[in-house]
Amino acid sequence: MSLSYEVSLPDGTKFSQPAGLFINNEYVKSKSGKTLDSINPGTGEVNGHVYAAQEEDVDIAVAAAREAFNKGWKKSSGVDRANLLFAFAKELKDNRDLLGSIEAWDSGKTKIKMQSTISMSGKVIQHDPLKLAYTVHEPFGVCGQIIPWNYPLAMAAWKLAPALAAGNTVVLKSSEITPLSILYLAQFFKKVGFPPGVVNFISGYGAVAGKALAEHLDVDKIAFTGSTATGRVIQKLATSNLKAVTLECGGKSPLIVRKDADLEQAVKWAAVGIMSNQGQICTSTSRIYVQQEVYDEFVTKFAKHVEEEYKQGHVFESDAVVGPQVSQQQYDKILSYIDIGKKEGARLVLGGEKNTDPKLKDGYFIKPTIFADVKPTHRIVNEEIFGPVVSVGKFVDDDEAIKYANQTEYGLGAAIFTKDITVAHTMASDVQAGMVWINSSNDSDVHIPFGGVKMSGIGRELGEYGLNMYTQAKAIHVNLGSML
Ligand code: NAD
Numbered sequence: 001m002s003l004s005y006e007v008s009l010p011d012g013t014k015f016s017q018p019a020g021l022f023i024n025n026e027y028v029k030s031k032s033g034k035t036l037d038s039i040n041p042g043t044g045e046v047n048g049h050v051y052a053a054q055e056e057d058v059d060i061a062v063a064a065a066r067e068a069f070n071k072g073w074k075k076s077s078g079v080d081r082a083n084l085l086f087a088f089a090k091e092l093k094d095n096r097d098l099l100g101s102i103e104a105w106d107s108g109k110t111k112i113k114m115q116s117t118i119s120m121s122g123k124v125i126q127h128d129p130l131k132l133a134y135t136v137h138e139p140f141g142v143c144g145q146i147i148p149w150n151y152p153l154a155m156a157a158w159k160l161a162p163a164l165a166a167g168n169t170v171v172l173k174s175s176e177i178t179p180l181s182i183l184y185l186a187q188f189f190k191k192v193g194f195p196p197g198v199v200n201f202i203s204g205y206g207a208v209a210g211k212a213l214a215e216h217l218d219v220d221k222i223a224f225t226g227s228t229a230t231g232r233v234i235q236k237l238a239t240s241n242l243k244a245v246t247l248e249c250g251g252k253s254p255l256i257v258r259k260d261a262d263l264e265q266a267v268k269w270a271a272v273g274i275m276s277n278q279g280q281i282c283t284s285t286s287r288i289y290v291q292q293e294v295y296d297e298f299v300t301k302f303a304k305h306v307e308e309e310y311k312q313g314h315v316f317e318s319d320a321v322v323g324p325q326v327s328q329q330q331y332d333k334i335l336s337y338i339d340i341g342k343k344e345g346a347r348l349v350l351g352g353e354k355n356t357d358p359k360l361k362d363g364y365f366i367k368p369t370i371f372a373d374v375k376p377t378h379r380i381v382n383e384e385i386f387g388p389v390v391s392v393g394k395f396v397d398d399d400e401a402i403k404y405a406n407q408t409e410y411g412l413g414a415a416i417f418t419k420d421i422t423v424a425h426t427m428a429s430d431v432q433a434g435m436v437w438i439n440s441s442n443d444s445d446v447h448i449p450f451g452g453v454k455m456s457g458i459g460r461e462l463g464e465y466g467l468n469m470y471t472q473a474k475a476i477h478v479n480l481g482s483m484l
Contacts, residue, residue: 001035003027005048011316013101015184019050021057022186022201024064025194031056036176036203041108041324042314042363050179053204058171058212061200065142065169066218068197073169074139081165087192092157095188103153103181104315108324108364109277130481137471139167140244141220144213146206146234148226149175149326150280150386152182155225158450158461160199163223166470171200171219173210175226177327179203206230215240221470224248225282227384228410228455246459246469248282248451250384251412253433254405255285255441258398259293261417265439267301270390273415273441275310275368278325279334279388282456283413285441287374287381288392289404295394299372302392303350310368310388312355324363325387331364334387338369341380346371346391382408398423406432411454415441434460 003020004027007013019035020027030051038047053061092099103109124134143163147155152174163170174182182201189199202209210230214222214237224234225248238245255273257266273285290298313320325331331354338352351369355361366387374381374391381391395401405414414433418424428436434452437443444450449465451457459469 001029001033001049001051003029007048009101009105009316010314011101013098015098015102017048017102017180018183018187019048020183021051021053021061021203022183022199023057023061023197024200025190025196027183027186030054031060036179036205038106038180039177039327040105041326044328044362044364047106047180050183050203052176053173053202053209055208055212057202057204058209058216061171061202062142062144062213062216062218064197064200065171068195069139069141069169071195071197073195073198074141074167076167078165081167084192084194085161085165088188088194091188091192092185099153099181099184102184103178104323106180107149107152107178107326108315110313110315110320110323130479132478132480133475134478135473135475137166137468138474139471141168142218143168143170143470144216144219144222145170145172146210146213146222146224146226147172147174149177150277150282152178153185156182156185158466159223159225162461162467162470164199166467168221168470169198171202171213173202173204173213176203176205211237214238217241219243221245223469231457246461247457248459248461249455249457250386250410251282251284251452251456252287252382252384252408252410253283253285253413253415254287254289254431255415256395256401256405256417256427257288257290257294257298258401258416258418258420258423259291260419261294262419262439263294263298263301266417267298267305269415269417269439269441270302271306271310274390275306275322275388276442278322278366279390280326280330280386281442283435283442284386285413285415286385286390287404288390289395289401290392291401292394292396299349299370299392303370306368306370307350312357312360312365312367314360314363322368322388324360324365326364328364330386331366334366334385334389337380337383337385337387337389338366341371341378341389341391344375344378344380346375346378346380347373349392351388376404376407384410398427402427402430409455410452412452412456413437413442
């Protein structure tokens with residue numbers, strides 16, 4: 001198999017898709033020649049094949065990253081690194097339509113956006129006139145990064161920018177389900193002048209390439225985004241050399257609607273919060289709790305809004321809002337949860353089945369689904385479904401709303417709709433989540449930390465908090481006096 005293949009997309013886009021591993025600024029074949037299939041979720045057809053990294057390829061990529069770190073990247077100036085990153089950001093911007101099309105084709109996404117940033121400083125600490133201490137922030141060295149399939153480019157950008165800005169070198173493994181946009185992106189690092197080995201990309205399966213990276217003895221830090229189940233595995237693998245670990249894992253984020261809320265706004269945000277990206281967002285507000293006085297009105301308006309505004313279609317159709325699920329596996333999993341919801345006795349208000357429209361029936365299309373009257377014990381309320389399926393339940397007072405909101409093992413996001421400013425802040429404090437949205441859902445900004453508590457993860461991404469996850473403070477003590 002060759003290192004690239006020609007592609008022509010339904011929207012007329014033509015390009016050459018790289019298929020190799022990207023190591024030392026070159027696309028290369030995996031040593032074993034093993035490959036993985038890239039499937040089009042809109043049709044179930046194979047888009048193409050890319051080389052899949054095995055353990056030996058991971059060793060080669062890590063050695064390249066180590067050499068680049070020792071040879072100069074660790075001593076490079078922040079200004080030089082920033083200039084390279086800004087040049088790279090410009091390439092991203094210039095190619096955003098093409099990258100967006102590749103990602104749409106590979107993952108079933110109907111829309112896409114991207115962003116990036118830098119800044120870092122140590123402290124001088126002087127408590128004693130004869131002693132001076134200061135801290136410097138040093139990079140870890142070689143960082144392994146493992147990302148999921150739901151936002152390949154964004155997840156890669158959130159991880160690469162702070163790691164590189166802080167002076168680390170990187171080996172990033174994409175998801176076996178969506179390798180294409182990441183491989184295309186790789187060439188821009190060479191183009192704008194990043195030294196060989198500073199950024200390396202490998203496609204490959206989690207249990208092989210991901211495992212090899214997470215337990216590698218010459219990797220200093222592992223940053224992971226994906227499911228909680230895999231996050232637990234990564235944390236164990238990382239004990240091999242006590243590497244630093246950050247985990248961005250799953251969620252089951254609540255959205256609370258009090259009786260004093262602006263109901264029209266709550267309805268719109270609730271729909272954005274679960275139906276965007278086909279419900280495949282870690283922070284999806286997939287559990288909605290509505291105060292009893294406005295419960296019936298909310299459910300009726302919410303179902304009407306979703307039915308009217310969230311049309312299904314192929315990714316390159318202009319009016320398509322909800323695309324296909326990413327893979328057969330996800331499709332089967334979501335349908336099985338819909339079945340569980342029906343059997344558990346939740347009231348099906350909308351959807352609840354695959355889309356059998358002749359145009360869509362071969363792809364992984366599931367109708368936007370709303371279950372109402374859910375009980376706290378229902379599995380669809382407690383387990384992450386990761387699809388366009390939302391459960392709506394009723395609460396009596398604020399204490400009950402917080403009790404429900406905090407009942408799952410997750411703690412990623414939470415949304416609160418109310419006009420009472422005091423209650424809004426009290427609830428924001430009481431809810432167990434890494435991010436709280438007051439009168440919105442899923443707001444995100446590259447300057448504002450992103451991450452979860454409980455089993456949704458460890459550490460933060462984005463902004464200064466995210467940058468700090470890629471450095472270690474070194475304390476330097478200076479003796480200004482003489483020995484007693
Ligand atoms: P996943 O856990 O199946 O896979 C994520 C990545 O881990 C992939 O690259 C995969 O190849 C790799 N992997 C799998 N098994 C591995 C192993 N044994 N060792 C090392 N690596 C391994 O998750 P997914 O299905 O790709 O993504 C969906 C999940 O990601 C959802 O649970 C979602 O909530 C979560 N997610 C979280 C965030 C966040 O920021 N918190 C963001 C996006 C997605």
